[in-house]
Amino acid sequence: MDAHVEAHLEAVDDSNSIFRIASNLIAACFISGLVIGAVYYFTAPVAAEKAEQMKQESMRELVADAEDFQPVAGHEGWFAARKAGSTVAYIVPSETKGYGGTIKMLVAVTAEGKVVDYSILEHNETPGLGDNAQKPAFRNQFKEKDAAHLAVVKDPSNTEDIQAMTGATISSRAVTLGVRQAVEEVTAFDGGK
Numbered sequence: 001m002d003a004h005v006e007a008h009l010e011a012v013d014d015s016n017s018i019f020r021i022a023s024n025l026i027a028a029c030f031i032s033g034l035v036i037g038a039v040y041y042f043t044a045p046v047a048a049e050k051a052e053q054m055k056q057e058s059m060r061e062l063v064a065d066a067e068d069f070q071p072v073a074g075h076e077g078w079f080a081a082r083k084a085g086s087t088v089a090y091i092v093p094s095e096t097k098g099y100g101g102t103i104k105m106l107v108a109v110t111a112e113g114k115v116v117d118y119s120i121l122e123h124n125e126t127p128g129l130g131d132n133a134q135k136p137a138f139r140n141q142f143k144e145k146d147a148a149h150l151a152v153v154k155d156p157s158n159t160e161d162i163q164a165m166t167g168a169t170i171s172s173r174a175v176t177l178g179v180r181q182a183v184e185e186v187t188a189f190d191g192g193k
Contacts, residue, residue, distance in 0.1 A: 056069065058106060058119055061119065062106060062118070063091065063116055066082060067083050069091065072189075075092075077092070077093040078093075087111055089108045089110050089111070090110075090186045090189070092106070094118075098170060098174035098175070099168070099171050099174070100124035100171075101123075102124075103171075103174050103178060104123070105118050107178065107179050107183070110186075113184075113186060114146055114183075115142040115183060116143070117142070117143065118139065118179055126171070131171075132165050132168065133172065138165055142176075147184050149162075150179055150183065151176065152164045152172045152173045
């Protein structure tokens with residue numbers, strides 16, 4: 001066979017081989033896309049329902065006596081905790097910078113501007129120190145406090161304000177600031193009735 005013909009046949013085989021590989025890749029991507037799309041189609045509603053259920057459970061932990069939680073118009077992420085047709089508290093998202101980075105939380109505040117409770121959703125605080133902000137020993141200090149008494153102190157005789165966690169003053173201040181900001185936002189919104 002002529003050398004030119006052989007070279008031409010090899011080039012045709014190479015281009016067919018490349019075409020087959022490209023076709024196979026396109027088919028694999030298309031099929032993968034269909035599978036991923038189908039999985040998302042069936043699981044997205046379940047995931048959304050589960051996320052809503054977890055959010056409702058978190059809010060119920062913050063305001064246990066509420067009958068339902070309604071979004072507050074014009075305030076993203078805010079919910080009004082309602083009982084017997086009236087608002088007993090607002091649940092407000094808050095975010096501050098702690099020792100290990102951003103601290104995200106939900107804060108429950110009465111219409112009068114008093115802390116009901118808070119829940120830390122996300123943090124990177126030091127285990128055994130700053131992460132103690134989630135524990136009742138620290139959290140319980142906030143109950144019924146207004147913005148004026150949300151300051152961190154290191155004087156054990158001062159029960160009016162918030163006692164800093166041992167070895168975690170920065171985390172203590174960050175959480176307290178986040179709670180105070182939520183209280184101030186609710187007071188400004190509802191007028192501290």
